[in-house]
Amino acid sequence: MHLSRTIALISIIFGISSPLQANNxxxxxxxxxxxxxxxxxxxxxxxxxxxxxxxxxxxxxxxxxxxxxxxxxxxxxxxxxxxxxxxxxxxxxxxxxxxxxxxxxxxxxxxxxxxxxxxxxxxxxxxxxxxxxxxxxxxxxxxxxxxxxxxxxxxxxxxxxxxxxxxxxxxxxxxxxxxxxxxxxxxxxxxxxxxxxxxxxxxxxxxxxxxxxxNVDSVDILVHGEGGHGAYPNNTKDPIVLASQIVQALQTIVSREISPLEPAVVTVGSIHGGSQHNIIPNQVKLQLTLRSYSKEVRETTISAIKRITANLARAAGISEDKLPTVTVLDENTPxxxxxxxxxxxxxxxxxxxxxxxxxxxxxxxxxxxxxxxxxxxxxxxxxxxxxxxxxxxxxxxxxxxxxxxxxxxxxxxxxxxxxxxxxxxxxxxxxxxxxxxxxx
Ligand SMILES: [Zn+2]
Ligand SMILES: [Zn+2]
The missing domain is CATH 3.40.630.10 (Zn peptidases)
Incomplete structure (x- = not known):
């Protein structure tokens, strides 16, 4: 006789319910x-x-x-x-x-x-x-x-x-x-x-x-520049070029600043700026997602983002009052x-x-x-x-x-x-x- 039937029969006789029967x-x-x-x-x-x-x-x-x-x-x-x-x-x-x-x-x-x-x-x-x-x-x-x-x-x-x-x-x-x-x-x-x-x-x-x-954080970076005609880039501070450099430089946080044994992700999921071919815009907006497990990795990543964005802007000749704005959104998931x-x-x-x-x-x-x-x-x-x-x-x-x-x-x-x-x-x-x- 099949095992489950045997158990079912015993259960009926003795009035008990077996785990197998309950499962079924x-x-x-x-x-x-x-x-x-x-x-x-x-x-x-x-x-x-x-x-x-x-x-x-x-x-x-x-x-x-x-x-x-x-x-x-x-x-x-x-x-x-x-x-x-x-x-x-x-x-x-x-x-x-x-x-x-x-x-x-x-x-x-x-x-x-x-x-x-x-x-x-x-x-x-x-x-x-x-x-x-x-x-x-x-x-x-x-x-x-x-x-x-x-x-x-x-x-x-x-x-x-x-x-x-x-x-x-x-x-x-x-x-x-x-x-x-x-x-x-x-x-x-x-x-x-x-x-x-x-x-x-x-x-x-x-x-x-x-x-x-x-752990998940969402970060907005607003890269400020000084817009103008696309044919006179020398008269502008181009936020598209600067934002591109920032995207590249952010890749070094996980590869060069975080221990290879600690999980971390920095992804730029969105980049928006400009309206047409021949206009250098005033600003570019980046949206990032950050992932980590430890509090230390989370804090190192956020402070590295702030340091890299500010200093690349300085290198591009952006004035101190127009350095990129970095906002860690209140959407953190532990x-x-x-x-x-x-x-x-x-x-x-x-x-x-x-x-x-x-x-x-x-x-x-x-x-x-x-x-x-x-x-x-x-x-x-x-x-x-x-x-x-x-x-x-x-x-x-x-x-x-x-x-x-x-x-x-x-x-x-x-x-x-x-x-x-x-x-x-x-x-x-x-x-x-x-x-x-x-x-x-
Ligand atoms: Zn989902
Ligand atoms: Zn889901």
Whole structure:
């Protein structure tokens, strides 16, 4: 007789539920829920809202959570929502999803691709897209809530499930904490979240122990010059030439000033100046993203940027009152740290439930995630964000052979394989929450 049938039979005879049987029951329930999950996913995918504009998305998720019996507070820290379900005495677990999409025109060719247009931060119209998979996160979040409500007789404790706005522009976690997330609601014993991955097979689970995602800073540099006719450059101070030198010189910070053993990135992602061929403009604007793990590397990088820009301007003969303006924006995201004990416990659980082949230990990355903030408030709450693969099986195998290049997160072509991705996400998040809550 098959082992699982033997265990099931013994369980029936002795009135106990085996882990294997419980595992299968979650799997079965998620399979049965697929029509709901698919509909929710396609709705969210078609209707991405930009950071700080997630009002309809938040309302939609709040409505679903209320219908499940959660007490929901809306408009918390902007468009954030906090949904609480108390189910006897026991640990408090926070599950977090983000809500926002990106200003990208979707190019996936999917029948449910987003056609939505919104105004970006400069007031310009832009297409919007869930190119970072936050629609998957919300669907998994809601699906997990449905499973945990259904399994209420199996656990004791409190669920605090939060929908966080503005992850992409990194203001949401900060705003929710500032408004008193950990004071006005039960303080979590554990924080859990997941993020999709664009280079793992759909349904594969990835765990990083320790530092997982980097500290992120956004920096604006305004390079001032003295404009004039393009035919009389000698009568001007050309900010385009100076900005070009600055872009080149900034490359030496990581290569010459930071230890080769310390991770760091300086990327100039935007350069804007001038209006036409024969006019030397008055200014050029650069926008940078900086990545690091340690406080020292972050500070060295920022001070090097200030030193290099000021001194190149001086070399170009720019007066002291017109040296470049360097602004570190208040959008900083601290590095995300996965508590190693919690990460090992959940990794072991995932291996037990889903098999070793479906669980990978991953290394840190230089992307940022403001989920890290929830784990930094003293006294520190053990936190874990695990990764969830999204790539359709055949495409994944072709990519290993070098036959296709997989689109990354934030690509217009990023298209998760919904069913295996979302189903595994719901199962993994449900099992992780059950593991941390008390058993009944
Ligand atoms: Zn993103
Ligand atoms: Zn994201």
């Amino acid at each position: 029951s979650v799997q079965k329930a998620v399979e049965n829920d697929w029509p709901y999950l698919e509909k929710l996913y396609q709705h969210l995918h078609k209707n991405p809202e930009l950071s700080f504009q997630e009002s309809e998305t938040a309302k939609y998720i709040a409505r679903e959570m209320k219908s499940l019996g959660f007490e929901v507070v809306e408009n918390f820290g902007g468009h954030g929502l906090v949904a609480v379900l108390k189910n006897g005495s026991g640990p408090t677990i926070m599950l977090r999803t983000d809500l926002d999409g990106l200003p990208i025109k979707e190019n996936t060719g999917l029948s449910y691709a987003s056609q939505r247009v919104a105004q970006d931060r400069d007031g310009k119209n832009t297409f919007t897209m869930h190119a970072c998979g936050h629609d998957v996160h919300m669907t998994v979040f809601t699906g997990t809530a449905r499973r945990l409500v259904e399994l209420k007789q199996r656990w004791k404790g409190t669920l605090v499930m939060i929908g966080q706005p503005a992850e992409e522009r990194s203001g949401g976690a900060k705003a929710m904490l500032k408004q008193g997330l950990f004071e006005k609601f039960p303080r979590p014993d554990y924080n859990l979240a997941l993020h999709v991955s664009s280079n793992l097979k759909a349904g594969t689970l990835g765990i990083v122990k320790g530092f997982a995602m980097a 590095a995300a740290f996965n508590n190693p004990v919690l990460a090992s416990r959940i990794e072991k659980l995932f291996v037990e439930k889903f098999g070793q082949n479906n669980v990978l230990e991953l290394g840190p990355e230089m992307v940022g995630e403001d989920f890290g903030r929830y784990g930094q408030v003293e006294p520190k709450i053990p936190s874990l964000m695990f990764r969830l693969g999204t790539v359709e099986k055949n495409r994944y195998e072709q990519s290993l052979l070098g036959q296709v290049r997989l689109p990354t997160l934030h690509s217009a072509k990023f298209a998760p394989d919904p069913k295996p991705t979302i189903s595994k996400g719901v199962r993994a998040m449900t099992e992780a929450a059950l593991e941390l809550l008390d058993k009944k």
